[in-house]
Amino acid sequence: AQTVTQSQPEMSVQEAETVTLSCTYDTSENNYYLFWYKQPPSRQMILVIRQEAYKQQNATENRFSVNFQKAAKSFSLKISDSQLGDTAMYFCAFITDKLIFGTGTRLQVFP
Amino acid sequence: EAGVAQSPRYKIIEKRQSVAFWCNPISGHATLYWYQQILGQGPKLLIQFQNNGVVDDSQLPKDRFSAERLKGVDSTLKIQPAKLEDSAVYLCASSHDPGMETQYFGPGTRLLVL
Numbered sequence: 001a002q003t004v005t006q007s008q009p010e011m012s013v014q015e016a017e018t019v020t021l022s023c024t025y026d027t028s029e030n031n032y033y034l035f036w037y038k039q040p041p042s043r044q045m046i047l048v049i050r051q052e053a054y055k056q057q058n059a060t061e062n063r064f065s066v067n068f069q070k071a072a073k074s075f076s077l078k079i080s081d082s083q084l085g086d087t088a089m090y091f092c093a094f095i096t097d098k099l100i101f102g103t104g105t106r107l108q109v110f111p
Numbered sequence: 112e113a114g115v116a117q118s119p120r121y122k123i124i125e126k127r128q129s130v131a132f133w134c135n136p137i138s139g140h141a142t143l144y145w146y147q148q149i150l151g152q153g154p155k156l157l158i159q160f161q162n163n164g165v166v167d168d169s170q171l172p173k174d175r176f177s178a179e180r181l182k183g184v185d186s187t188l189k190i191q192p193a194k195l196e197d198s199a200v201y202l203c204a205s206s207h208d209p210g211m212e213t214q215y216f217g218p219g220t221r222l223l224v225l
Contacts, residue, residue, distance in 0.1 A: 004153070033211040044114075044218040045154075045202065091153050095211050098167060099144075101153025 002027045004092050004102035012108040013082045020067075021077045021105045023092030032096045034068065036077045039104075040088040048090070051075065082109045113138065115217035117203050123223045129191035132220045136184065136205030142166075144214060145178055145188050146202040154202055160186060161209050193224045 004025045013019035025034070036048040051059045051068050058066050063083075067076045075094075079086055087109045092102045116135040124130050136143050141162050146154035157176065159166040162183040171178070175194070180186040190197055200219040206212040 031211075035213070037216075045216040047213055047215070050213060093153070097210075098156050098159070099154075099214060101155070103151070103153050 002029075002094075002096065002100050004094060004100055006092055006102035006105050008105045009103070010106045010108070012110060013079075014110050015082055015084060017082055018078060018080045019082055019107065021079075021090050021092075021107065023075045023077070023102060025073050025075065025092070025094050025100075025102075027073075027094065027096060029096045032094050034066075034075045035093045035095070035099075036064070036066070036075075037091045037093060037101075038086075038088045039091065040085075045091070049077065079107075084109050084111065115203055115205055115215055117201075117217040117220055119220055120218060121221050121223075123225065124193055125225050126195055127192040129189065130193055130222065131190075132188045132201050132203075132222075134186045134188070134203030134217060136186075136203070137215055140205035140207050140215075141183070142206045142209045142212070143180055143186050144204040144206075145186070146204065148200040148202055148219070150199070157188070159209070166209060190222075193222075195224050198222055198224045 032053045034051045037045045038048045039045040049061045063080045089104045091104045143160045145157040148154040158168040158171045158178045160180040178188045202219045203217040204214040206214045
């Protein structure tokens with residue numbers, strides 16, 4: 001079965017600090033894409049960052065970067081210089097033939 | 112570029128009633144998805160369309176849920192009759208192509224069944 005595990009239901013970080021959200025996944029496929037999506041309270045889900053499994057280089061998008069460890073099936077998200085607007089649910093997901101989501105990590109950024 | 116549009120944003124119904132949700136994908140996106148997101152969980156795929164054909168509806172409870180995308184653009188998702196456990200957010204997403212393309216999500220319809 002294809003699964004995504006986010007072991008941190010909730011996390012908090014002070015503004016301007018760095019936080020890392022964990023994600024592990026399980027698939028027997030070799031070709032897939034990984035995503036982090038952000039879902040602010042009562043707002044729509046938006047793409048934060050995307051990683052192709054065949055690429056060894058970790059994806060980076062401004063303050064957001066990933067640590068992709070294919071052998072360990074690990075895909076963590078690092079948010080640098082956290083901002084109040086980063087407060088949201090963060091979902092890790094991967095896709096082979098369909099998009100599979102984890103249960104999410106609720107991130108609270110404090111002033 | 113306009114994003115994925117959904118309506119209504121909120122709906123409250125009583126069990127055994129019927130309800131319909133509407134989605135308009137990003138212009139030019141051939142692939143459309145409906146997801147169900149129960150509180151505290153990640154979204155789960157209900158059905159995937161490629162143009163006006165169904166690609167995957169294996170997770171759709173077909174005894175009560177139906178969906179269509181007649182002209183390959185807008186889509187409707189219907190629940191009839193609704194059950195208490197159908198209370199959830201229903202998300203529509205679209206992508207330019209099927210497969211491993213990035214999916215773009217709409218704001219969702221929050222359904223409460225009493």
